[in-house]
Structures are given as structure tokens and as C-alpha cells.
Amino acid sequence: MTSQHPRAIESILLVFAWLVGSGAYVLVDLGVSGKVGQGTRGVLLITAGIVACLEVAMRTLARYADPVLLPAVVVVNLMGVAMIHRLDLASAHSAAATGAALPRADVAAQLLWVVVGFVLFVGVLVIISDHRILQRYTFTAGLLGVVLLLLPLVPGIGRTINGATLWINLGPFSFQPAEATKICLVIFLAGYLVRAGSQLAVVRTKVLGVPLPRMRDLGPILLVWAASLLVLVAQRDLGTSLLLFTIFVVMVYVATGRWNWLVIGAVLMVIASFIGYVGFHHVRVRFDIWLHPFADPSNTGYQLVQSLYGLASGGLFGTGLGQGHPYLVPFANSDFIGAALAEELGLFGFTAILMFYAIIVQRGLRIATVVRDDFGRLMCLGFAFVIAFQTFLVLGGVTRLIPLTGLTTPFLSYGGSSLVVNWMMMALLVRTSNDIRRPAPIIEVSDEALTQVIAR
Amino acid sequence: MTRRIYGVGVALMVLLVALIANLTYVQVLHADAIKNRPDNQRLTLAEYNYERGPILIGPNAVAKSVPTSGQLAYLRQYADGPRNVAITGFYSIIYGRTGLERQANAVLSGTDDRFLKDRLGQLFAGKTPRGGAVVTTINPAAQAAAEREMAGRPGAVVAIDPRTGAILALYSSPTFDPNGLASHDATKVQAYYNKLITDPAQPMLNRPLARTYPPGSTFKLVTAAAALSSGKYTPQSVVPGPAALPLPNSTHVLTNWFHTACGPNGKITLTLALDISCNTAFASIGMALGPDALRQQAENFGWGHSFAVPMVAAASGFAENPDMAQTAQSAIGQFDTTATALQMALVAAGIGNQGIVMNPYLIAEELAPDLSVVGRTQPSQFRRAISAGVAAQMTTMMVTVVDHGTATSMRIPGVEVGAKTGTAEVGPGGKPHAWMVGLAPANNPQVAVAVVIENGGGAAEISGNGLAGPVAHAVIQAVLK
Numbered sequence: 001m002t003s004q005h006p007r008a009i010e011s012i013l014l015v016f017a018w019l020v021g022s023g024a025y026v027l028v029d030l031g032v033s034g035k036v037g038q039g040t041r042g043v044l045l046i047t048a049g050i051v052a053c054l055e056v057a058m059r060t061l062a063r064y065a066d067p068v069l070l071p072a073v074v075v076v077n078l079m080g081v082a083m084i085h086r087l088d089l090a091s092a093h094s095a096a097a098t099g100a101a102l103p104r105a106d107v108a109a110q111l112l113w114v115v116v117g118f119v120l121f122v123g124v125l126v127i128i129s130d131h132r133i134l135q136r137y138t139f140t141a142g143l144l145g146v147v148l149l150l151l152p153l154v155p156g157i158g159r160t161i162n163g164a165t166l167w168i169n170l171g172p173f174s175f176q177p178a179e180a181t182k183i184c185l186v187i188f189l190a191g192y193l194v195r196a197g198s199q200l201a202v203v204r205t206k207v208l209g210v211p212l213p214r215m216r217d218l219g220p221i222l223l224v225w226a227a228s229l230l231v232l233v234a235q236r237d238l239g240t241s242l243l244l245f246t247i248f249v250v251m252v253y254v255a256t257g258r259w260n261w262l263v264i265g266a267v268l269m270v271i272a273s274f275i276g277y278v279g280f281h282h283v284r285v286r287f288d289i290w291l292h293p294f295a296d297p298s299n300t301g302y303q304l305v306q307s308l309y310g311l312a313s314g315g316l317f318g319t320g321l322g323q324g325h326p327y328l329v330p331f332a333n334s335d336f337i338g339a340a341l342a343e344e345l346g347l348f349g350f351t352a353i354l355m356f357y358a359i360i361v362q363r364g365l366r367i368a369t370v371v372r373d374d375f376g377r378l379m380c381l382g383f384a385f386v387i388a389f390q391t392f393l394v395l396g397g398v399t400r401l402i403p404l405t406g407l408t409t410p411f412l413s414y415g416g417s418s419l420v421v422n423w424m425m426m427a428l429l430v431r432t433s434n435d436i437r438r439p440a441p442i443i444e445v446s447d448e449a450l451t452q453v454i455a456r
Numbered sequence: 457m458t459r460r461i462y463g464v465g466v467a468l469m470v471l472l473v474a475l476i477a478n479l480t481y482v483q484v485l486h487a488d489a490i491k492n493r494p495d496n497q498r499l500t501l502a503e504y505n506y507e508r509g510p511i512l513i514g515p516n517a518v519a520k521s522v523p524t525s526g527q528l529a530y531l532r533q534y535a536d537g538p539r540n541v542a543i544t545g546f547y548s549i550i551y552g553r554t555g556l557e558r559q560a561n562a563v564l565s566g567t568d569d570r571f572l573k574d575r576l577g578q579l580f581a582g583k584t585p586r587g588g589a590v591v592t593t594i595n596p597a598a599q600a601a602a603e604r605e606m607a608g609r610p611g612a613v614v615a616i617d618p619r620t621g622a623i624l625a626l627y628s629s630p631t632f633d634p635n636g637l638a639s640h641d642a643t644k645v646q647a648y649y650n651k652l653i654t655d656p657a658q659p660m661l662n663r664p665l666a667r668t669y670p671p672g673s674t675f676k677l678v679t680a681a682a683a684l685s686s687g688k689y690t691p692q693s694v695v696p697g698p699a700a701l702p703l704p705n706s707t708h709v710l711t712n713w714f715h716t717a718c719g720p721n722g723k724i725t726l727t728l729a730l731d732i733s734c735n736t737a738f739a740s741i742g743m744a745l746g747p748d749a750l751r752q753q754a755e756n757f758g759w760g761h762s763f764a765v766p767m768v769a770a771a772s773g774f775a776e777n778p779d780m781a782q783t784a785q786s787a788i789g790q791f792d793t794t795a796t797a798l799q800m801a802l803v804a805a806g807i808g809n810q811g812i813v814m815n816p817y818l819i820a821e822e823l824a825p826d827l828s829v830v831g832r833t834q835p836s837q838f839r840r841a842i843s844a845g846v847a848a849q850m851t852t853m854m855v856t857v858v859d860h861g862t863a864t865s866m867r868i869p870g871v872e873v874g875a876k877t878g879t880a881e882v883g884p885g886g887k888p889h890a891w892m893v894g895l896a897p898a899n900n901p902q903v904a905v906a907v908v909i910e911n912g913g914g915a916a917e918i919s920g921n922g923l924a925g926p927v928a929h930a931v932i933q934a935v936l937k
Contacts, residue, residue, distance in 0.1 A: 093525075254457060254460045294493070298495065305495075308482060309491055309493075309497075311483050312482060312488075312491035313487075313491045315483055324498075328497055328498065342483065346483065347479055347480060347483045350483075351479070354472060354475065358472055361468060365465045368461050369458045369461050369462070377458075385464060389468075396475060399475070399479055401474060401478040
């Protein structure tokens with residue numbers, strides 16, 4: 001039943017996903033003002049339309065794909081939209097109170113980006129008819145990834161926001177190309193490791209009991225390590241740097257099966273961290289805030305301290321949507337959206353959101369284990385890992401499990417670059433899943449032929 | 457490769473568990489310690505989310521919370537803020553609470569344990585909690601008179617009902633507007649606060665309670681009370697009152713403000729000495745009684761004690777181990793003798809209440825949110841300062857001061873008023889403080905008052921009569937009307 005009618009199951013799950021997201025959106029209105037807002041009906045119609053189109057697209061373009069992945073994504077994405085709307089209401093409220101001009105509603109822009117994400121999702125499904133096609137573009141992807149990564153450093157088009165140079169100007173928009181680098185890096189590594197994986201497994205010498213690969217095979221890893229350091233130094237982006245390097249190490253490990261790559265990766269990361277701590281003020285500050293957030297609560301520690309206040313006041317069950325004060329946390333709709341949700345939904349509600357992430361990652365890993373070609377395996381593993389590890393880095397940061405690194409929370413945060421790129425990753429997972437679950441047509445035909453023969 | 461993908465899955469599972477474990481710690485186990493830190497704005501927001509109860513002067517809510525459209529649901533508003541701020545204090549997001557806003561916070565915020573029933577009712581009715589009300593003892597007419605007559609000159613006014621200790625007027629000048637600090641506009645609040653604390657006139661100082669002044673000649677009431685209580689003096693006792701009194705073991709020579717002897721042959725009766733405020737006479741009496749008798753009398757009126765009204769007033773002071781010259785000066789309210797305006801009002805009140813000083817208080821009643829009375833202040837005795845007989849003698853002497861002496865500005869047609877003026881030296885260069893202490897009506901005192909005007913006027917005793925007198929007069933008239 002499941003394998004034969006995945007789209008039927010998906011339809012039901014998508015309806016539930018939309019109901020959860022829409023319920024949250026309406027509860028935000030009720031929590032803030034006691035009545036449903038003027039624009040709410042329109043927003044619900046738009047999201048319903050997107051969800052319906054998504055299902056139509058899946059039925060026509062990927063009818064055999066995994067039915068659970070997208071509903072989980074939709075839940076997380078719509079919860080993000082609801083929280084962004086909640087923070088919009090707070091800004092409008094405070095603007096009204098002080099007599100300032102009414103600020104632009106971020107939720108409108110976010111919805112536009114959801115539509116763009118959906119269009120690109122469909123575009124990827126249409127253009128990439130088989131995920132193995134991507135293997136041909138291994139080095140193109142690698143080159144594109146590096147170019148995108150370095151783009152913000154080009155004078156004239158790069159933009160520095162809050163001390164980090166991660167944005168480029170695209171007319172009225174700004175785009176964070178490092179987000180797109182993630183897709184390119186995963187495709188490049190999957191293709192490269194399928195070709196070179198066996199060589200990377202060759203052991204030449206041992207240092208302190210750790211088997212080292214040959215020097216020329218070490219080249220690429222050192223290159224990526226250097227690129228990550230460059231991101232850290234030139235763009236002051238701790239999160240992306242850590243994320244890219246970790247993807248690399250994990251994918252090399254999975255491809256080669258050699259644990260020594262994990263050791264080498266860990267050693268290089270420690271060295272990079274040490275260089276960062278000693279050489280760069282902003283890294284040291286981040287680290288010190290993590291250890292002693294209340295040492296300077298109104299200045300350097302302000303963001304994390306406000307985030308912790310929000311989390312602590314949320315408690316077990318949360319204040320209820322629209323009834324807490326998540327707007328007190330800086331960047332509450334982007335980097336700190338996790339803290340905003342945890343304040344209003346509480347430990348229980350926020351753990352539920354974490355479970356939807358767990359479902360997304362689990363489905364991704366599952367696709368990776370089932371796909372028949374190594375390229376597909378590595379690519380799907382890479383995508384699942386990116387989503388999981390990026391979520392861990394940013395949520396661990398805002399909850400003070402690990403030092404704070406500026407990253408978006410996949411599908412939740414306000415911001416187009418991240419949202420669009422993550423939807424494209426989902427498209428590639430769906431495409432791969434569809435390819436492997438598609439019943440083999442040759443056997444169908446021979447079955448029919450056999451039946452016919454017997455019937456005669 | 458599949459096995460290793462499972463391995464990655466397990467590693468990610470560990471990260472997920474770590475996230476949830478840490479969230480449990482931050483959101484639940486360690487949450488109270490985090491969220492109760494004072495700089496957590498959510499505490500303030502929660503406080504501003506319900507209707508804080510009013511502070512009432514007479515029938516008027518002089519401090520009340522009104523709903524706003526801002527993030528903070530209620531704004532604290534003060535009617536006649538500058539007039540009443542010594543009583544109400546202020547309630548600020550940034551600078552906390554002062555005055556009754558601070559001292560009666562449990563009632564005003566509705567967190568008082570006596571409101572449990574009302575709180576549960578509100579909870580079940582699904583309504584937001586609200587605060588109770590505080591009814592003050594202030595007489596609105598007297599308070600208004602104090603503001604009007606002080607006219608911004610620096611100083612303090614206190615009026616007390618001698619029979620109960622209820623404070624009828626409490627005014628500090630110059631004053632400020634608590635609305636400026638209760639505003640929700642943090643920038644404006646900070647700017648206003650910075651202006652207030654850098655103002656050399658110290659408008660935020662609650663003068664009637666917090667500032668001690670040299671009481672000058674008004675302290676002669678205490679010296680006279682000590683003299684009468686000692687049994688060695690009567691109002692008609694003849695005491696030395698020379699034009700100049702050389703102080704023992706000192707080069708200092710004490711003189712009178714009128715620069716002549718107080719009476720023929722340098723002698724005068726105690727009553728007349730008080731009438732004309734004869735320094736040499738009271739200095740002589742002080743030396744004759746000794747410092748211990750003077751201190752004991754002062755302490756029986758309240759010196760050395762911090763009255764909580766419920767705002768805690770500064771303790772008034774008397775010299776430690778003075779020599780004879782210092783005792784002479786202490787007896788006329790100079791040297792190390794200090795007093796708050798509240799303390800000087802209590803002297804008059806004690807005399808007016810047949811010698812018994814009542815504990816001063818500002819809160820008459822505390823009301824629950826449903827306006828039922830949960831607390832009513834019972835007047836309580838602080839101490840018997842003097843016997844009823846001495847009190848009667850003192851009252852008569854004070855009436856003479858108004859009728860024939862230095863406190864002529866206190867006269868009210870048809871009402872017997874008792875009073876004592878004071879002009880307190882503040883050291884070289886500074887103009888003296890002008891004092892007036894009074895009570896009325898003399899046969900059945902209903903109001904005792906003390907007024908001080910800082911650095912008010914010339915060196916003459918008339919400055920107390922001319923400057924502080926009209927203020928005290930207006931306050932007494934407002935109470936008796």
C-alpha cells in the first residue's frame with residue numbers, strides 16, 4: 001500500500017502539515033490581539049495554494065518519491081512563517097506605540113521566497129531527470145562552489161552586514177552565496193570521492209599510530225581546509241567555515257571508510273580553532289561569551305543572554321504563541337528564531353519541531369542507504385548531513401550548548417538564500433528517492449508477456 | 457558504505473539528544489536562575505502587563521495605571537505629580553520604584569498574600585490579575601497649600617495630626633514630575649533622569665524625610681521641655697539672659713539676634729525668653745541642665761530614631777559628648793544638633809498631644825482589588841516625651857510666641873495658634889535656614905506643622921517668621937477649614 005500509493009499518503013500528511021502551520025499562524029494572531037488579522041486569510045490561501053501545487057508537482061514529476069520528507073519540510077517551513085509573522089506583529093505594535101512609520105512585514109517577503117523556493121524545487125525536478133546526470137558536472141560544481149564562496153569578497157558587489165561579509169548585491173536583493181556553495185560542495189565531493197575514493201584509502205605512512213594517506217591525495221582536503229579558513233578570516237563567518245569543513249571530513253570518511261580521515265579532520269579543526277582563537281578577536285569574543293555569557297550581559301553577551309532569557313521564560317510548555325516576548329531577542333526572525341519558538345512553544349513544542357528535523361534528516365539518510373550508485377549515496381548523505389549539522393550548529397549556539405556561530409536555521413529563518421537553497425536540496429533528495437523507488441519497467445513488461453504466454 | 461551512513465545517523469542522533477538535554481537544562485532545570493536575573497526585561501513586562509492599583513489622596517487617585525497601545529500594557533500616570541512625588545515616589549522601567557510605589561508595592565502590584573482569594577477568583581474568571589489600592593493620610597488641601605506657598609523655594613513641609621500621627625502634608629521642594637520617569641520612552645526617561653540627578657538643586661531628594669538640617673531656635677522647644685520636665689523650672693522662672701554670654705573654655709561669645717540683653721539686668725522669664733527667642737537664656741539653661749538631660753529629652757521626641765512612614769526617614773542627631781560651650785550651642789539648635797522637618801513636626805505634635813509622640817504614618821488604608829479593606833493603620837504611640845502638665849505649659853508658651861513674640865505671621869483670627877520660629881546658621885558664607893514649627897488649635901490641637909526653607913534669608917530671627925511662617929500658616933488653615 002505504502003509503496004504503491006506514496007502520493008496518497010503524502011496528500012494526507014501535507015493537509016496535516018498545512019493545518020499545523022496555519023493553526024500556528026492563526027494562534028499568533030489570537031495570542032497577540034485576540035482576533036484574526038486582516039491579512040491572515042490571504043496568507044493561508046497562499047500557503048494552501050503552494051502546498052496544493054507541491055502535491056501536483058510531485059504527482060507529475062516524482063510520483064514514486066518518499067512521501068514523508070516534504071510534509072515534514074512544510075511543517076517546519078510554515079512554523080517559521082508563523083513566527084516571522086509573530087515578530088512582524090511585535091514590530092508593528094512597537095512602531096504604533098512610538099508613532100514611528102509602520103515597518104515592512106517580513107512575512108510577505110518570506111512568502112515570496114517560499115514561492116521562489118517552490119518554483120526552483122519544481123525547476124530542479126524538471127531539469128534533472130536523473131540524479132546521476134549531476135555526476136557529469138562534478139568539477140563544474142566544485143568551481144562554481146569556490147566562485148560563489150569568494151564572490152562577496154569582490155569589491156563592489158560584496159556587502160558586509162553585522163561584521164560578516166557574506167552577502168552580494170543583486171539589484172534590490174542581497175544574496176548569501178555561501179548557502180549555494182553547500183549544494184555545489186556536496187555534488188563536487190560526491191563526484192570526486194567516487195572517482196578518487198579508492199586512492200584516498202591508500203595508506204603510505206603512519207604518524208603517531210594514525211595512518212596518513214599519500215601527500216598528493218591529501219591535497220584536496222588541505223585545499224578545502226584552507227578555503228574554510230579563508231572564509232573564516234576574510235568573511236568572518238565562523239558558522240559556514242565550520243559547516244563546510246565538517247561536510248568535507250564526513251563525506252570523505254563515508255566514501256573511504258577510513259577512520260584516520262576523521263582524526264586528520266579533527267586535528268586540522270583543532271588547529272584552525274586555535275588559530276582562530278589566538279589570531280582573531282571576534283572568534284575569541286564568541287568563545288568567551290559562550291563560557292561566561294553573563295560577564296558582559298548588556299554588550300558582547302547581549303544576544304546570547306537575551307536568547308537565554310527567552311528560553312528560560314518559555315519553560316516546559318511555553319508562553320503560548322503570540323504571548324511571550326521573543327522580539328526582545330536580537331535577530332529573532334533569523335539567527336535566533338529557534339529561541340523565539342522555544343520561548344512561545346516551550347520545551348515540548350520546540351522538541352516537536354526538532355523531531356520534524358529528525359524526520360527530514362532520517363528520510364535523507366534513508367534515501368542515501370537505499371540508492372544504488374555511490375554518487376547518489378554520497379550526495380544524499382551530504383544533503384541530509386548539511387541540514388542536520390547546520391541546524392545543530394545554530395540551535396546549539398542559541399541555547400549555549402556550543403559557541404554561537406551565525407547561521408540560518410534551515411526552513412525556519414527569515415531569508416531567501418537559505419530557504420531557496422534548502423528547497424533545491426530537497427528537490428535533489430526527492431529526485432533520487434523517486435529514481436530508486438520507481439518500479440523497474442522491464443520486469444513489468446516481461447511479467448505481462450509471461451502472463452500472456454500462459455494465457456494462450 | 458551503508459554501515460557508515462548508519463554511523464553518521466547515530467552520531468547525528470547523539471547531537472539531537474545533546475540539544476534536547478541542554479534545552480531541558482536551560483528551559484526547565486536551570487530556568488529560574490536565568491530568568492530571575494534583574495536585567496531580564498520580561499520581568500518588567502510581566503509587571504506592566506496588569507493594572508497596578510492606585511494611590512489615593514482623599515478621593516483622588518494621584519497615581520494610577522492607564523491602558524496603552526504599546527508593548528507595555530499599562531502606563532503609570534500621576535495626577536499633580538510634582539505636588540505629590542514626595543509621597544507617591546515614582547515607578548520607572550529603568551530606575552525602579554521609590555516612595556509608596558516601592559514601600560507599598562506588594563499591595564499595589566497585587567502580590568500581597570492577603571489578596572490570595574481575589575487572585576484565585578481572577579484566575580478562574582480568566583481575567584488578568586490587578587493590584588490593590590493604597591489610601592494615604594494626606595489632606596489634599598494642606599498638600600496643595602504647601603506646594604503653592606513654597607513656590608519652588610528649596611525646603612520641606614510636614615504636617616501631622618498630633619492625635620494619631622497621620623501625616624497630613626509631606627512636600628519636598630524643588631520637586632519633579634514622576635510622569636517623566638514613568639514614561640515608556642526609555643530615551644526620554646534617561647534624559648530626564650540625568651537632568652534631575654545633575655541638577656544642583658537636588659529635586660529628587662525627599663527633603664522632609666531624608667535631609668537633616670540644623671534646627672536652630674526651634675530646638676529651644678526641646679530645651680524648654682527639658683527644663684520644665686526637670687522640675688527646676690516653671691514658665692515663670694527667671695533665667696539669665698545677658699546681651700552676651702561668654703562660653704566656658706572658649707573664646708566664643710554667644711549673642712542674641714537683637715544684640716541686646718533679653719531683659720532688665722540681663723534677666724528674663726522662661727516664657728518671655730521663648731517669646732523673643734533669647735539665645736543666651738536657652739544656652740544658660742542648656743548648660744545648667746547638662747547635655748545628657750537635653751539628649752534624653754530629644755530622644756523622647758524621636759531624635760536618633762528612624763521613623764518608617766513607611767519610607768524610612770533619616771534619624772535626627774544630637775552632639776556626642778559635648779563640652780559646656782558645645783552644650784550651650786546644642787541647646788539652641790546649633791553645633792551638631794540636626795533635625796528633619798518630620799522630627800520638628802513631631803516635637804509640635806507631641807506637645808499638642810498632651811506629651812505623647814505618635815508614630816507618623818502615611819498609609820491610612822490598604823484596599824484589595826475588589827475595594828474591600830484589607831488593612832487599616834492603627835495609630836500607635838512612639839513614646840511619652842513630656843508629662844501632660846508640661847505639655848500644657850509648653851502649649852501656652854507657644855501661643856504666647858504667636859500672640860506677643862516672634863511668630864506673628866502664624867496668627868489666625870478666632871483660632872489659638874502655638875508656634876516657634878527658627879533661623880539656623882549653616883556655617884560661614886551660607887544664608888541661614890528659616891524654620892517655623894506650629895500647632896493649632898491650641899485648646900485641642902488637630903494639626904502640627906514644620907516648615908523649613910533652605911538658605912532662606914538674612915541673619916535675623918524674623919526670617920523664620922517672614923519666610924517659613926506664611927507656609928505653615930497656610931497649611932494649618934487648610935487643615936482647619
